[in-house]
Amino acid sequence: MSVVINILVTLALCFWGSMMMMSPMMFGAPGAMNNKQKVFSAILILSFPVPLFLLIGLFGGSYFGIDSYKMALISAVVIGFFFVIFGYTGMISNLLRGIANAGYCVVDQHVYFNAKLIENADAESFTTYSLANLNTYDAALYAKDKQHLYYCGNAISGVNSDNLKAKIIGTDLYWINDSQVVKGERIVAGADPKSYKAYSYSFWNISGRKGRQVIYHNDEPVPEIDAQSFKPIDDSYGKDQQHIFYANIAILTDIDVDTASFTRLDENFASDNQHIFYLNGEDSHVLMGADPSNFEIFQRDYYRSGETVYYVTQYKSAKPMTQVDADSFKVTQYDEQTHSDAYDKYHYYFRGEIVATR
Structure with missing residues (x-):
């Protein structure tokens, strides 16, 4: 019987370790750190090895030959050490003095x-x-x-x-x-409290009267922007009649972008009437070889334009795929047998790379 008890107690101690590591989640709910009942209940639950060894001692048992009362003392010291490390002793002290922990x-x-x-x-x-x-x-x-x-x-x-x-x-x-x-x-620098208001996208705001307005992104003024013609594209990108902006920085400045036709296609790309743009913040650039008239968006980060198929890698860089037949290229769900997520008439592909021959 003692062997069974020792095994069960060992499993309980392993469980205690997991509980202690996960214990901060006990106080994730709003107000939990200030609730005396919840804090003291959590402390009591986390202290269960001490009464466990005391109970074994009352029945004359031991833990692998070690006196159970001694194990209760050791447990109390170890638990106390972790309570200090995790800040629980401080939480208790604050609540006893009437000070909110949060x-x-x-x-x-x-x-x-x-x-x-x-x-x-x-x-x-x-x-x-x-x-x-x-x-x-x-x-x-x-x-x-x-x-x-x-x-x-x-x-x-x-x-x-x-x-x-x-x-x-x-x-x-x-x-x-x-x-x-x-x-x-x-x-917020230079903001007028009477006119400061938000666009429909949460990070773009505008302040001032007509003719003297300032555009803000994340409450930072955007320099050299025409407020009269400005339109937000999404939370990060916007445009005026001359420039495309990423946050408060003008991008694609080395290219003659037609801002009137500039449109976001998906999370990776945008287009105007002449170019496809790979959007990557300040490093946004023209996707060479891509044509807005035949640019296609597939699932799983695959794209096609004419005879070129592109894949956007996990590091968010767009690259043309090699040895691919664009006309027969298809994107599929992940196939367990071929370990692929796309194919053409010659190959199977996974994440833009050839994985098998058809």
Whole structure:
């Protein structure tokens, strides 16, 4: 019987190791780190080797010949060590003192964020925000007192707290006063709080009055852009009457791009009336040999233009395939027998490479 018990206890200890490594997931739910019952319950569950060895000792058992009470003591030391490493002892200490482990709190005229003291914050005027009153999960990251606006526990430098209020622009939470627009931990440079608004794509904004407008990407002003003719293409790319932009950088500047006909084809390519463009941020370029009039998009990152078949590799570079018959080329689901995902009348291919002959 002792052998069976030893085996079962060993399996339980192995399970404890897995539980300890996965234990941070126990506190992934909002508010879980501040819930005393959940924290103490998790601590008790993770401490199960100690009562397990005590129970074995009460019945006079041992663990591979080692006294069970001694094993309980060793377990307590090891578990305590891991609790310190994982920060659980600190979590318990904070909760016992009434300090929240996550988010803002005011305790004994001191202000904390994630249990870290915020120096010089005014406890009496300190105000926090939540999903309930601002309808955005970012709200809990902000707070303010009579002098400062805070983001993630840090005072945002240079923000005028007079007439400061929250505003949802597009899908994001901003703070505005009479002269400033604030997002995250910074003031949006040059933004006009009365006119700052979002396009339908979340990273593009516009500010100012007609004739003096500025385009922003991710709240950074885009230089040398014509705001009157600007149109966002997606969250990353946009265009005016002369240029294509990736974020706040003009791209494809060495090519005469027809911006009026410039269209995004898929996640990898775009076209105008003369070119196919491989889109790769600042490294975007013309796909040599490709013609917009016969460019075809297949599944599984294969493309065809005339007599050339292209494959976009996992590192996102487009290359023409060799030894391929474009006219008979077909893309399929992955075939277990041939280990391929495409074929022509001569070969089978997988990820753009020949894997077998037909």
